Amino acid sequence: MEQLVREHVVDDPLRLVLQGSGRLPARWREPAGRTVERTVPGAVARAVGLQMQGRTAAARDTLDAGADGAAPAWDVVARADAALLLDDEALCAALLEAVPTERRSGGWHAVAARLAQHRGDLAGAVAASAGHRTTAALHRRLVGEAEAFAGEWPTLPPVPDYRPMTGRVLHVLTNSLPHTGSGYAQRSHSVLRSLAEAGVEVEAVTRPGWPAQVGVPWARRMDVIDDVTYRRLTPWRLAQGQAARIEQHARLLAVEVERFRPQALHTTTHFVNAAAVRAVARAYGIPWVYEVRGQLADTWASQRGPAVRNSERYRRFVAAEAEAARSADAVITLGAAMATRLKEQGVPAEQITLCPNAVGERFLAEPASHGEARARLGLDLEDLVVGTVSSLVDYEGLDTLLRAAALLAPKHPRLRVSIAGDGVSLPALRALADELGIAEICRFPGRVAREEAAWEHASLDVFVVPRRDLPVTRSVTPMKSVEASASGTPVVASDLPALAELVEDGVTGRLVPPEDPAAWAGVLGELLADPAQRARLGAAGREWALRTRTWSANARRVVELYRRLGVDVPEAG
Known part of the structure; x- marks a missing residue:
């Protein structure tokens, strides 16, 4: 552990700080960010505090302001490092370029190497990290990464007379x-x-x-x-x-x-x-x-x-x-x-x-009623709640949900939005809810214990998966919508190939064009106004999940595969 911490402290201390802040509970992160923004001197500290609050644009502006030729080189390099961590490659590159060649220290070369690495330029990262004696350890790690991606995979000598144990x-x-x-x-x-x-x-x-x-x-x-x-x-x-x-x-x-x-x-x-x-x-x-x-x-x-x-x-x-x-x-x-x-x-x-994502005992049991789930979570039974239980990252597209909710709210005074989970996008989602004027109808309970997730599912009138249209979201099937279907909750998802495997439009849920708040508002509004349709879709979704998406069914497939490979799996008792 000491070695790992030392590597981060020496090579990328700012990332260590931001990662550490990301592990704070959601209820502490934003107040801590406000404290850092207001009390710790320096542009980088203010930017870190703003980012912890989800105010990314303001954080980037802070890093750009005052970074002129009169600023010390170390300050400009620190700003460049922070800009990269905020995914602003252009600002990072501009700040690095502003440092004269004769003033480019080991810190400058380390940030330049991380910028190249961020862009996927393996050779450029290796070259940049070789430019200063203080970045030797970083250089060795980047060389090793390049070798691994180039196919430098290990081999071990054959082991004679190996005798495995059956099954x-x-x-x-x-x-x-x-x-x-x-x-x-x-x-x-x-x-x-x-x-x-x-x-x-x-x-x-x-x-x-x-x-x-x-x-x-x-x-x-x-x-x-x-x-x-x-x-x-x-x-x-x-x-x-x-x-x-x-x-x-x-x-x-x-x-x-x-x-x-x-x-x-x-x-x-x-x-x-x-x-x-x-x-x-x-x-x-x-x-x-x-x-x-x-x-x-x-x-x-x-x-x-x-x-x-x-x-x-x-x-x-x-x-x-x-x-x-x-x-x-x-x-x-x-x-x-x-x-x-x-x-x-x-x-x-x-x-x-x-072997698709599936559900186990917790979701196979008869789901809790709306009343039970809402009473447990302190939610009003008369409200219409749409939401999700998810990791909160950008490609989940939850900003689309918030924008759709802002369009729906004037016509649906009992509308509520529940976004359970944590992740790097949580502060930005809170900030967007404020900006859209719907913060008072939005619930962000933070990370939910696994045993509590079923209650979150059961509390919803509609479960949403508004993923962006990206190569990864077109091919990778998530677990969250399967759990929602098993809970008897209708699912509305982006119309992407991977999600169309999990939601049959008009049968177990609805599919909506991704990144289109107006289309999402239209479909959600239709479902909110039609409890019979919600009940029909939810019941069909649960039947589908219990029939096709269980871990025991997956285990049978894997056992059959193991046996084909020569594993002597005995019959289960």
Whole structure:
């Protein structure tokens, strides 16, 4: 942990500050931001405080104001660093260019390297970080990243006479419960539990250094949750650079294979997991499964401008993911759109198994009534509530919901908007609600405990998924709408291929053109005025979810796949 903190403090201290502020509970973040803005001197501190409040435009203006030729070079570089963290590449580049060549310190080269990295220019990042002696550690890490994206994957020597234990499969994860409640971790846990119930003996390991990397240095080396064992790979020191870290991952994983003696390995996106797992599987002569849960190159690109899709990093990212999928013994993915893309990348159709996001016991039980859910959450039963339970990031398009609500509010005095969850977009959404004059009808309860999510679903009259139209949202199917359907709540979603797999227009919900507040207001207004239609769509959605989207059904598919690969799964008791 000390090593990780030191790396961030030396190489990117401002990111460490902003990431730390992002982990504050929502109710504390904005007051803390106001305090920083008003009391801490300096343009960068004011910008950080404004960003914590969701006032991104004002934060950018603060960084730009007064950054003229008379400003000290260190101040201009700090402003450039902050501008990059606010995703303003143009301002960052302009501020860096304003620093004369003879005044470009190690800090300048570090920010220039991060700007190149942000743009996907791997070679440019390596070159910029090589320009000053104080950025040597950053340079080594960027070289390692470039090598990993170039396909420098490790190999291990063959292990003779390996004898696996019958019916065992080791899962190799990026993160897990209990130290994150992300959708990734929840899916992993549901998959592992359902496989154990189906007769597979499973354990899981997480990536080297996790969860210390996310600020949990006190984590135990093993956690057992619902009889699922999670082990941590905790080297004394993490290797420097992505390529070296992948090789370290492979060697640590080999130790776990010697201990657990699985018949197969099962890992998930992204390709750094696959690179380590492939090396170990080949060394021990056992099959491995690659579970493609997202198009992570597109997720990365969605946070940047469209030009980044032509960048070196994006192209190599896509190529590395395709190589990982092609080289696996079998591939699991979440939906038809993702399967189509895998086929286009050269993965044979017969090697692909669909295991969509699903629901478990909490959502299989009869859902709570509106009255019960609203009483528990302190909401008025007479209100008409539209909303979501989601990670609050830009591509979710929740600004479209707020703009649609502003159009609806004058005609629907009992309208309320509930946006449960947390994420980088929460402060901006609060600020937009203020700007639109609808803050008094909006509810932002923040991050919701997993066991409370079903109550949030049941409290809604309409569940919304207003995702933007981006490559990642066109192909990746979310879990949130499946849970809403299982709760008997009608779903209104953006008309995108991945979401059309989950919502049948006019049958289980409605599909609406993305990023069109007027169209969203029209459909939501129609549903709010028609309780019978809401009830019909909700009931059909629940029937569909319970019939086609359960973890036990997924487990049967995965067990069949394991058996094809030679895993001797006994019949479950």
